[in-house]
Amino acid sequence: MKNALTIMWREFRAYFGSPLGYIVSGVYFFLVGLVFYRVLIGFSNICLQSANNPYYLQQLNVNEWVVRPFFGLTRFIFLLMIPALTMRLFAEEKKNGTAELLLTAPISHMELVVGKFLGGLSMVMFLLGLSLLFPAILFWVGNPDLPPILTGFLGMVLLGASFVAIGLLASSLTDNQVIAALSSFGMIFLLWLISWVTGQVNPLLGNVLSYLSLIDHLEDFEKGVISSTHVIYYLSVIGFCLFLTQRVIESKRWR
Amino acid sequence: MIQVEKVTKRYGDRTAVSSLSFEVNKGEILGFLGPNGAGKTTMMRILSCYLSPTLGTARVAGFDVIRQPREVKSQIGYLPENPPLYREMTVDRFLDFVGRIRGIPSRDLRGRIGKVVERCGLGAVQHRLIGNLSKGFQQRVGLAQAIIHEPPVLILDEPTIGLDPVQITEIRSLIRSLGGNHTVILSTHILPEVQKICGRVVIIHEGKLVAVDTQAGLAARLRKNDQISLLVARDQPEIGSRLESLPGVLSVCPREKVPGGYTVETDLRKDLREEVARMAVERNWGVLEIARVSLSLEEIFIRLTREEETQK
Numbered sequence: 001m002k003n004a005l006t007i008m009w010r011e012f013r014a015y016f017g018s019p020l021g022y023i024v025s026g027v028y029f030f031l032v033g034l035v036f037y038r039v040l041i042g043f044s045n046i047c048l049q050s051a052n053n054p055y056y057l058q059q060l061n062v063n064e065w066v067v068r069p070f071f072g073l074t075r076f077i078f079l080l081m082i083p084a085l086t087m088r089l090f091a092e093e094k095k096n097g098t099a100e101l102l103l104t105a106p107i108s109h110m111e112l113v114v115g116k117f118l119g120g121l122s123m124v125m126f127l128l129g130l131s132l133l134f135p136a137i138l139f140w141v142g143n144p145d146l147p148p149i150l151t152g153f154l155g156m157v158l159l160g161a162s163f164v165a166i167g168l169l170a171s172s173l174t175d176n177q178v179i180a181a182l183s184s185f186g187m188i189f190l191l192w193l194i195s196w197v198t199g200q201v202n203p204l205l206g207n208v209l210s211y212l213s214l215i216d217h218l219e220d221f222e223k224g225v226i227s228s229t230h231v232i233y234y235l236s237v238i239g240f241c242l243f244l245t246q247r248v249i250e251s252k253r254w255r
Numbered sequence: 256m257i258q259v260e261k262v263t264k265r266y267g268d269r270t271a272v273s274s275l276s277f278e279v280n281k282g283e284i285l286g287f288l289g290p291n292g293a294g295k296t297t298m299m300r301i302l303s304c305y306l307s308p309t310l311g312t313a314r315v316a317g318f319d320v321i322r323q324p325r326e327v328k329s330q331i332g333y334l335p336e337n338p339p340l341y342r343e344m345t346v347d348r349f350l351d352f353v354g355r356i357r358g359i360p361s362r363d364l365r366g367r368i369g370k371v372v373e374r375c376g377l378g379a380v381q382h383r384l385i386g387n388l389s390k391g392f393q394q395r396v397g398l399a400q401a402i403i404h405e406p407p408v409l410i411l412d413e414p415t416i417g418l419d420p421v422q423i424t425e426i427r428s429l430i431r432s433l434g435g436n437h438t439v440i441l442s443t444h445i446l447p448e449v450q451k452i453c454g455r456v457v458i459i460h461e462g463k464l465v466a467v468d469t470q471a472g473l474a475a476r477l478r479k480n481d482q483i484s485l486l487v488a489r490d491q492p493e494i495g496s497r498l499e500s501l502p503g504v505l506s507v508c509p510r511e512k513v514p515g516g517y518t519v520e521t522d523l524r525k526d527l528r529e530e531v532a533r534m535a536v537e538r539n540w541g542v543l544e545i546a547r548v549s550l551s552l553e554e555i556f557i558r559l560t561r562e563e564e565t566q567k
Contacts, residue, residue, distance in 0.1 A: 006355040010341075017343030101339035101400065104303040105356040106329035253307045255266070 003107040004115035011089070011119020012126075020088070021123065028081050028127050035073040036134040039066050062144040067135060068222050071152045074131065075215070078124075078160055079188055085123050086167025087181035089116045090249075094175035103249070113168070113246045117238075120164040128156055148224035155221025158234035162214060163188055165241035172248040188214065256281045256408060256438040257302065261311035264297050271297040273462045274311065281407075284434040286453030287442035288556065294462040295442040296336055299412045302440065303333040315408055329358065332406035332437075336413050338397025342386030346377055346396055349385060350403055357404040367403055375399040375429065391422040398426065402433065409439045415448060427452055446553050460560045473555050482548035483519040483528055488541030490515040497534060503527055518548070 015021030043065045050056035093099040102112055132153065138144045163184075170184035171177075195213035198206040210216050214237070217230040257279040264272040272294040279285045289295050300306040302313055304324040312319055318326040341349055350368045359367055372381050375395045380388055385396060394417070401409060414430065415423045431452055433439055443449060449456055450470065458465040458473075466473055487494070494517065498507045503522045510516035521527045528545055535542045 003356055006352065010344075010352050013348075014341065014343060017341075096339070096342075097335060097337040098339040098341060100300075100303075100305055100333070100335045101353070102356070104305050104328055104331070104333045105353075106325050106358055107356055108325065253305070255306075 001111070003111045004118060007102075007107075007112060007115025008118035008122055011116060012122045014119075015085070015123050020084070024081055024084055024123075025127060025130075028077060029130070031077045032074055032131050032134065035077070036070055036137075039069045039073070062138055062142050063148050066138060067144060067149055067152060070134065071156060071218075071222055074156065075159060075218070078156075078163060079185070079192065081127070082120075082124060082160065082163040083167050083170075083181040083184040083188070086120045086164055086171055086184060087177040088171065089120055089168050090171040090245075091175050091177045091180045095177075103252075109246050109249045110242075113172075113242055113249060117161075117165060117168055117242055117245075120168060121161050124160040124164055125157070128153070128160060145224070148222065151224050151226055152222045154226065155218045155230075158221075158231065159214065159218060162234050162237045162241075165238040165245075166191075169241045169245045169248070172245045256283075257313065257315050257440065259298075259302075259311075259313045262298070262301060262308045262313055263310040264294075264301060264306065265309045271462055272301070272308075272459075275459065275462070275464050276311075277457050277464065277467050279438055279440060281438055282435050283455065284430070284439040284441065284453045286449035286456040287440055287459070288446070288449055288456055289442075289444065289459040290560065291444055292461075293459045295444075295459065296412055297462075298459075299333075299335075299410050299440070299442055303331055303410050304328055305333075330406055331408045331410055332401035332404065334397050334401040334409075334411045334414055336416070338393055339400070340385045340393055340396055343384065345384055346381045346388075346399075347372070349396065350399060353400040354403050359404055367405075371399045371403045374402070376425065390417050391419065394418055394422070394426065398429065402437075405437075407437060409433060409437045411439065411441045413443055414441060415443070415445065423448075446556060458556060458559055465559045466555075470555075473559075481521045481523055481525065481527075483521060483531060484510070484544070484546050484548050485517045485519060485531060485535070485542070486513070486544035487515045487517075487535060488543055489539070491538075491540065493538075494540065497538065498531065501527065501530055501534065503530075515543070 015024075043060075043062070046065065047057070047060060050060065090099070093102060103109075135144070135149050166187050167180070167184035170187060171180040173183070174180050191212065191214040194209050195216050198210045198213075201209065211233070217233050220227050220230055259275055259277050262272055262275045263270065275294075275298065287295055287298065297306065301308050301320060302315060304320050304327050307321055312321055314320070315327045316330040318330065320327050341352075344352070347368060350371065351364060354364050354367055355361075372378055375398055377392070377395055377399060380392055385393060388396070394414070398411075398414060401411065411430065415426050418426060427448065430439065430441065434452075434454075441448075441453065453470075455467065455469050456473065457467045485498075495507045495509070498504055498517070498519055503525045504527065505520045505522065507517055507519050510518055519527070519531060526547070528547065532542060532545055535545075
């Protein structure tokens with residue numbers, strides 16, 4: 001475990017040793033800020049319009065109108081940003097020959113994979129942590145409900161971690177970073193879109209596909225509910241991807 | 256310290272190393288010699304557990320590379336052909352990272368880094384980014400990461416490639432100083448390197464073992480006759496025929512581009528230097544030099560790899 005943390009720490013620093021970390025954080029905050037601004041302005045317009053209708057005004061809720069759309073749009077930004085963060089995790093090491101250093105050091109392949117995963121996750125946590133600033137503004141200007149924000153945040157962490165795990169797997173399969181980024185984007189998007197077809201197929205298959213969808217599991221989190229089904233779903237996606245990555249790394253030796 | 260037993264490695268249907276066996280003793284510096292593409296790097300990667308052999312096995316410090324890779328890895332320091340460096344890290348940060356994943360306890364880490372920085376002459380650059388260093392310094396950082404944990408076995412793949420002559424000399428003396436305490440395997444295609452550093456030599460060609468011996472042993476084995484080189488001040492036409500009349504002399508040929516220089520081939524293990532010298536003095540040729548020629552490693556190498564080819 002100590003080795004995994006050593007690798008995680010190096011990964012996190014490596015993001016800021018190259019322009020990648022700064023560019024991804026810069027673009028991320030710009031987009032998230034834009035989204036937040038848009039959502040907030042939209043909400044305040046609605047409030048103004050319904051100012052002379054006390055019934056409507058009572059129905060308006062910051063959590064429903066600002067926090068949920070904010071998280072919903074941040075997911076899209078994750079979809080674009082996380083493949084860019086994870087693409088280098090293994091692909092770059094293979095290209096630069098540093099894979100030889102890691103794979104001939106007395107650490108297990110699982111420690112290496114977990115370390116890499118945590119390295120990518122630490123960067124996602126860094127981005128998410130700083131973007132908590134936006135909901136914090138809401139407390140300053142309004143009176144939102146805290147629990148749904150926290151559970152929504154937990155949902156984002158689990159979603160981000162799943163994206164990182166998928167990206168890590170894609171990165172272990174190639175030594176080309178562009179291919180790694182595109183294939184992880186493709187895999188994530190596929191698991192995202194799967195829920196679109198659930199209505200068109202027979203109910204049983206529909207349920208299965210809906211269970212597999214990365215996004216359907218987020219709804220409860222955003223409503224303020226932590227359900228073990230969804231937590232287990234994300235943890236199994238992560239566990240499965242890490243396991244596959246470990247097998248991919250292991251198999252390199254035998255080729 | 257290292258036993259390689261009938262190791263074969265195939266990539267698809269291409270055989271990189273075929274049924275290679277040899278041993279390395281403790282404290283020895285073994286040269287691993289072969290032309291480009293002979294399978295040197297593959298063998299080094301098998302020993303460092305980066306690749307697994309298709310057939311056969313190898314043991315490093317008593318641990319099996321297939322069954323106990325982690326134990327093997329803890330016994331070795333490995334410098335691949337391209338030094339594995341993170342360009343965006345500074346030298347000391349990088350060595351700190353390597354030290355940690357190699358299992359050096361945190362409290363010893365500072366001391367070890369200081370020691371290895373001094374040993375590899377990295378003092379002046381230790382706070383600089385690796386990506387900005389010259390090739391020579393990068394190579395030294397590569398060597399530093401291989402020896403920071405003071406491993407009993409060192410595997411160096413072409414450690415002097417791409418360096419200037421001064422750097423080459425420095426790295427070589429560093430490697431030589433590692434012998435004794437460490438067992439070193441060093442692969443190269445540069446022959447003088449082996450001559451200068453290594454005790455024994457393994458020569459491979461197209462994945463097959465051609466010879467394992469000391470350099471002198473190899474020379475003795477290959478020699479079919481002895482040679483004497485002679486340089487005289489006053490070159491005369493009679494020299495060739497006169498020398499050939501000596502008993503035991505097989506042939507005499509003038510050396511190209513050296514006036515007065517001759518190569519005298521004699522029967523094996525018959526030292527005719529005295530007779531040749533006496534004749535030269537009696538005839539007043541004016542002897543400048545007389546010496547027994549031993550086969551250079553270049554010649555051994557070329558002969559061995561050629562013999563392989565003609566046997567096919």
